[in-house]
Amino acid sequence: xxxxxxxxxxxxxxxxxxxxxxxxxxxxxxxxxxxxxxxxxxxxxxxxxxxxxxxxxxxxxxxxxxxxxxxxxxxxxxxxxxxxxxxxxxxxxxxxxxxxxxxxxxxxxxxxxxxx
Amino acid sequence: xxxxxxxxxxxxxxxxxxxxxxxxxxxxxxxxxxxxxxxxxxxxxxxxxxxxxxxxxxxxxxxxxxxxxxxxxxxxxxxxxxxxxxxxxxxxxxxxxxxxxxxxxxxxxxxxx
Numbered sequence: 001x002x003x004x005x006x007x008x009x010x011x012x013x014x015x016x017x018x019x020x021x022x023x024x025x026x027x028x029x030x031x032x033x034x035x036x037x038x039x040x041x042x043x044x045x046x047x048x049x050x051x052x053x054x055x056x057x058x059x060x061x062x063x064x065x066x067x068x069x070x071x072x073x074x075x076x077x078x079x080x081x082x083x084x085x086x087x088x089x090x091x092x093x094x095x096x097x098x099x100x101x102x103x104x105x106x107x108x109x110x111x112x113x114x115x116x
Numbered sequence: 117x118x119x120x121x122x123x124x125x126x127x128x129x130x131x132x133x134x135x136x137x138x139x140x141x142x143x144x145x146x147x148x149x150x151x152x153x154x155x156x157x158x159x160x161x162x163x164x165x166x167x168x169x170x171x172x173x174x175x176x177x178x179x180x181x182x183x184x185x186x187x188x189x190x191x192x193x194x195x196x197x198x199x200x201x202x203x204x205x206x207x208x209x210x211x212x213x214x215x216x217x218x219x220x221x222x223x224x225x226x227x228x229x
Contacts, residue, residue, distance in 0.1 A: 093159075
């Protein structure tokens with residue numbers, strides 16, 4: 001398996017523009033997580049899905065952020081409109097049967113977003 | 117609630133020194149415990165895990181033992197190398213928390229030759 005695939009790896013955009021980040025989880029994984037990492041706030045959970053259904057979106061900063069998972073092999077995180085404070089590295093991660101036992105969270109390489 | 121507390125960094129060690137990074141947790145139910153490592157410019161990678169009390173996780177010379185009595189999962193390595201320079205995250209996951217993962221703030225390690 002190629003692991004969790006994220007695109008783009010780097011995105012530079014101007015304030016006010018729409019940004020879409022994409023993620024392909026590991027095949028067979030039924031949980032998908034979106035995290036944001038910044039120097040100031042560290043690693044933050046934004047939202048996670050189970051079987052394509054959003055379970056907890058309490059970490060989404062505000063209405064400018066939205067996430068979808070139309071099928072088991074694809075998810076998007078959209079920011080509209082983007083602001084400079086959204087600059088961060090956004091990670092997608094997936095897991096199978098999360099919880100005690102053999103569960104392992106596998107991360108993608110991240111999408112580095114810079115909003116000017 | 118569920119949370120992870122790990123020692124503040126950054127940590128700087130000379131090559132071949134002994135490493136300890138402290139991690140304590142609070143959890144409802146019976147968590148699984150993890151150490152993840154993040155090398156510069158990369159995503160987090162699983163380093164080791166333990167799923168029940170007294171289990172010892174180990175990988176690449178790193179070890180951590182699940183101590184339920186002290187709610188701790190300290191990371192240790194007997195002799196660090198320059199290539200171990202990275203950020204280390206302690207984390208937990210528990211089925212009673214909706215299967216979320218809870219991460220510590222990360223500890224940056226720099227190993228100098």
